[in-house]
Amino acid sequence: MLPTSDEPQSTDLPASTITAPLIDAALARVLASRSLRGSARGRRFLQFIVQEALAGRANRIKAYTIAMDVFDRDASFDPLLDPVVRIQAGRLRRALEHYYLTEGAADPLRIAIPKGGYVPRFSLVPVTAGADLPDEASGPAPVPTRDGLDPPRAPLFLGRPINHPLRWLAVAATVVLLAVVGLGLFAGWRGIAPDPSKNALERAAEPATTQRAVRGPALLVLPFTNGSGNPTLDLVADGITEDLVTALIRFDDFLVFGADTSFRYPSAPALREAVPTTRVDYLLKGSVAQTGDYIQVTATLIAAKDHRYLWSDSFRRAVTPTRLLDLRHDIAVQVARTLAQSDGVIEREEARLNEQHAPQDLSSYACLLRTRQYWRQLSAALHAEVRDCLERTTRNDPGYPEAWAALAMVTIDEARLGFNTGPAPSNPVDDGLQLAERAVSLAPDSAFSHQALGLAWWMRREPQRSIAAYERALALNPNDSAILADLGRCYSLTGDWERGIPLIREAFTRNPAQPSWYRIVIATYHYVNGRYDEALEEMRRANLGREVILGHVALAMIHGQTGNRAEAAKAVSEILRLDPNFPVKAIPEFERRNIHPNIIVRIVDGLRKAGLAIPPPQMADGERL
Template sequence: MVPVWSAFPGISMERRLAAILAVDVVGFSRLMEVDEAGTLAALKIRRKEVLRPLVAKHRGRIFKVAGDGVLVEFASAVNAVQCAVELQERMAAANSGQPEERRIVLRIGVNLGDVIVEGSDLYGDGVNIAARLESIAEPGSILVSGTAHDHIRNKVQVGFDDLGTQNLKNIAEPVRIYRVVGTPAVAVVTPRVAAEKPAIAVLPFVNMSSDPEQEYFADGMTEDIITELARFKSLLVIARNSSFYYKGRSPRIQDVGRELGVRWIVEGSVRKAGNWVRITAQLIDAANGAHVWAERYDRTLDAIFEVQDEVVQAIVGTIPGHLGRIAVEHARRRPPANLTAFDHLLRGRWALFHSTDGLQSALDHLEKAIEADPNYAAAHAQIATAFAYGIYALGLEPEIAIERACQHAARAVALDGGDTEVNAAAASAYITSGMHELADLHSARATASNPNDASALFSRGFVLAHLGRPSEAIEIFSQMQRIDPLAPDDARSEVLCDCHFMLGEYETVIGILRHRHDVPAYMHLIEAAAYAQLGRIEESKAAVAAFHRSPAPKPDPKTMIASQMRMIAHQEDRERWLEGYRKAGLPI
């Protein structure tokens, strides 16, 4: 709700200093899915018997209740933190004896700051920071802002871990954050698929320089890599505090893997000499200590922070791709009896672009993934991609394929609309269906949520190419090449052909295709149009003949061209293509 005063700038606002406690139930949606009536009843009892008496005891005031969340105001930060600690202790006691899947676990944030008063409600950064702290707190824990900590550090009988200064979503200035030490440990049931994510830890990069002041640079590298890897929902990334426990030590990699519960370790070093810095990074299999990837970066220090950003982007753009390829190979080697939803997803992805019966094999696996987990957003997203790809490349009946692609894209977005992969897949489905505005929206969301994800960048480039912005698309694909140079170039080169064709760069189109050893059947039609636009009619006819000779599944030329025209947003771009196809003698 928008505060009434925001519409009337001349009206003065009542403000006051307040300690805000924000509380949220961990995994509320999961609890509701398991037992809606039981969860609501249990939550009502906990509020009546635990929350409200503690708030009253510490002289607080509940000013907002929204589903599974509560906001409480206190006149004293000491009272707010004491209430938070007792609340976690009482909730842990109430959970004892309950099965893990029915425990109500809280995360709590506390901030001291200026708030805006409207009736019984409160607004402003004083409230927002508390809510943001709650959202990033671990299950069963309490996070406290620096302003609150300054007022309570010698007045409450608890300890604090300094988590450093962090940027919080939609908060202009960084916030120093402390975690209350000693709250009861909790066990939280995690979704089956999430538990199967590749788990990775980034150890503090070692400062190999003689200059101890470069320590900040090495630590900054480590922290940025952790932050950027955490954007990938396909990875489980160990938080900074756990990783930095090993700073200054020389542990065995196998011991680190066992202690942190991870399979993969990133370690590295920074060495500065004059105006040069050398940064090394390695990805290590903690099961056996084997190095699966290593790279060295030599850079000048003219712009040290730009160097840091560049290397971080290179590292985090490479590692997920390596882990993804390893995961696919592991999944393919497992016997069918051991398959899970995640395994089927991996197999489906691989089959779509590599298997001889590509589409059908992919859909079989993806349907099994959804059977195992009907709310698996990534599987719905991949099915949308499969149908979208099949329209253009495999000759699926367009109306049915478009309906299925959009149906699964919408389902994926409804399940997890903030996920990078979901938005990327939705964008591909929508552009193939001719829904240009939705495609633009979701491809932009995908790259905004994770600019280091190669699939997000591909989706954005694919969409921009067909929205009449081929030069921007080419730059996107350059960025994709920089952050994931080992990714297969097949699909990227196909869209680059589209981009250069729309720019009138027909020789470039032909050059790209000439360097491919496995040109898909439908790309021979694009080759024919490029030759025709250059007046090289005999070579154009040869390309058309190559299309007809191809044994691979393919659309008939008229269907392929119609599908392509549906994707293109502007008539002038369509006319350029149609002119090339006419000159090549293709039916339109």
């Protein structure tokens, strides 16, 4: 039995059904199409998974078997280290979407590859009103293998069969209404203010508002040109283009058109002419030239709407034939990080375009931008704003995994930072874990979703599960400096300084705008090794706001050890201002953050010397040690 789509499963041929010959014909049309003509890998990939499904071997369609049978990998293939299947599946999905929007728009049967797996699904195009369909249908539509046929069913909408022309009209009216609401045409609507007595999960389940469900900008990488006239550089230019697309699509925040689209439509007008509804916000173009033993790659980012040049840079490298692939990869990764990471060129431009919008008017993507601003400028007021914004986003756009992941992390901050805590018995860490798991279920290959899961497990005091989640996130996007910093924090605080500190330092090297509170970890590393001047310098570079209690804790312990009584007293005063009960809670709080016991001993020693009256820890029987 083959999987079918959840979309309407009907046909304009009465009493027809999805048959193996029909699938074979659909496959042949796609393989011969312009959408896949330039991708031998894509054709081989699609042919393999469809034929396996028709042969009744859908359970074999895994990343491992695809890698060996389609991409000629050997038995040592590890999908966490080699993302070839995931990347090529993303390209194939986009190629299929483009095909059915253009030359395949009239095809009677469509092939799709749902996200989260590689097993193909098949659906027939909707019937016209009045088609002769069975009066009732229930259960999933069966589709034949090559061994037999199964009867048809009526299509479903909201779980009910559409088996009458009037029902088709009702469906059409409903879809139009949903589209109008989704586009935010009722801009005057305002949702009721969230009930503060409810936890994050309850608030996220409330009725949607009219927040715009825009999931970020779209970027088209134009084919890089050969600027030297040397025909041998044509392949280098094409390779740079492919490598840039591969590096950029690892970031989940915006749409990057696949390399096949780049080569088929080498300009935004050409793409819009082929697919008029396509939105392109940014263009990345460039050239490759060679002078002697050096190769120079120039890249430029342009705003598609008004053709403003937003960023440009050149990369000059000594090159040999054996290093050419590494050179291409390194340049592509450097460009992708500059453009796509947090506080990168694209995010800053999008934030500038959205800065005039009120919180309730932010699109889904703009809400994520505001959340990243909060992570760089931690404050209770901004926390409340972005939490409400994310809750509106998840209600309005429940299929947006990045919004669920961000909401998970912001919810956990109620416990981690003490910001805007809800009434008991709400548990923000447990709520955050459920939100993160929702994000992962929506997008198993999203690095951001696994990053949120890592934070949830960390605050649940399961550091090994947390580290595993962060490692998974880093494997999915090794170019994301935020994931690198989080993983470094985990290793460091559990006592593995040699593994953790280099990761945090590398994160700051890649992205100097990395949230500065990671410097508290580096400061603690210097502190426990008696390098108090270096620790204090890290805290000065952190430049944290007054509301981040851990920053004052770090300053207090450092000044306590150096004997600077005035600064120590000032830091202690700030700690007690933020939480008068902190001395009693200090050791449990450090333990809750999975800090190694030896590190806790050193921290507490400095705080006591600063004048913070931390009582000794209790034994199991309640006695003080």
